[in-house]
Amino acid sequence: MTFVALPDAFDSSTDTFTSDWAAWHEARERGTSSPFGLASLVATHWLTGASEELDGVFGTWHAGLDGIIGEGRELEGLTVLQGGRPVRVISGNTVTLTSGQDIEWGDRRLRYFERDGALALRILDPEAPTRARLRGIDVFEPDPQWVIEGSFSPAAPDSRMEITAIDGHVSDDTPAGTLALAFPDGLETLTVVRERGALHAVFADGTSGTETYRFRFIDMPSPDADGSVVVDFNRSYLPPCVFSDFYVCPLPPAGNRLSRAIRAGEKNVLLDS
Template identity: 35%
Template sequence: MTINDAPTPTAVDPWPEYDEEWRRWHRRHEEARADPHGFLAVTGLHWLTSEPQRFPDVPGEWHTGEGGPVVALGGDEELTVDDQPVRGRHVFGPIAERGGVTVGIEGGVLEVARRGGHDILRPRHPDHPLRVAYRGTPTYPPSRRWVLSGRFVPFDDPRSTTVGAAVKGLKHVYDAPGRIEFAVDGVPLSLTAFDGHVPGSLSVLFTDATSGVTTYPANRSLTVGAPDEQGRVSLDFNRATNLPCAYTDFATCPLPPAENRLPIAVEAGEKSPYERLATDRS
């Protein structure tokens, strides 16, 4: 599958170097999203309990407990674990929160993970219609207006922060190292930040006045580079992206902390996916 139909907006500002770099970044982001085993390929979300159970799109009978997920494969059923075929009984061991392993199954892969204190299974098949029909995500045109300077203010100690999730009743807990202060048109604002994937970087989840209008209602995400020695950071809202829950109901994405609901319209970054808009209209 290709995403040749992905939108290629024209920049509002005559800012060719940034605009071209943004286009390259966005195309890489789209290609990763449409990976054969990415989130668009997820076909189910299964919650493991202490009671053994089978699922229609996953081989074996599964349960979990203090020792982590366990599968009992019968007959010709097979998994591929660390490139080796596995049959019979297999113990995965305890899985860390927000951790997981990926194993091979017929026609795809299976994610065995832990989210919100629960062990889950998520099969991924490249031929899933959501992935096959994906045509890119609409965006606002990149604009210099939304590349902002900010200041990271660390908390005395990281604050344990509990947030909701795309799945009703599920909770996520993160340690927040501090907040980012910035201003838009003279209006002072701040966002509680979590640790990013790259050591030293930060990640913020937020909603704003566009949420539920032109952007996905529940959340958007922004990665912020590591603060300098004076705590200065750059917030490029042109790179605000959707989380997997914007595309599929099989995601467990965290929601923003209450204080990250911005009162302004951040008309930058990714908009609601075409697929979600079609669902909302049906």
């Protein structure tokens, strides 16, 4: 697998802003292209309470009260990982997978996945065609003008918002609030949620579907005491569903389709023809 070299504008000797961004970009490419990175997902099998055989997987699998239950003689001796670390070796022909767990299956992994209470077994394969074709991530050159000051307004405690996923699934979520973004030529707003102790948004803009993928993600720090938040659109990044068709990414919620073109951050994947 080969990757496109960063242009001279990304030389880490230029300045701290550029070198920090280049380190982030390189980490993104490593993470998405690693043997069990985003591009290695080859299946997401949604489960019911009834045991069933799944394409490309040994044994039978079903959703149980305590997690994903697998049965098959091939399970004997396989290792269960928690957060990537070995926690036990399977003894017998039955296993229950819970949140954050994988099974090492030769060069592949079987992974627990949950959405709104529904459970799925995912298969990650380093030999996935999507990983084999991946050359890198196309990006805009970093530019400090896309570091925007924002003002956070918290949502009411009982606020809810509807989220539609790329596969059509509709779920209910709790917004953290809204951000008023002070672009030089006017304000824009984003609805944000809390993830891993910070703020996160799914957004589209004037480049979406043409210069960039149809939508992107952006993470930002929690607001200061006065509600101020710095949003660096140079670190806008592609959703997992760009790297494999088996992800179920959320689409931008109502109001998160910005009128302007955000020519910053990741554009799309670079693939071998």
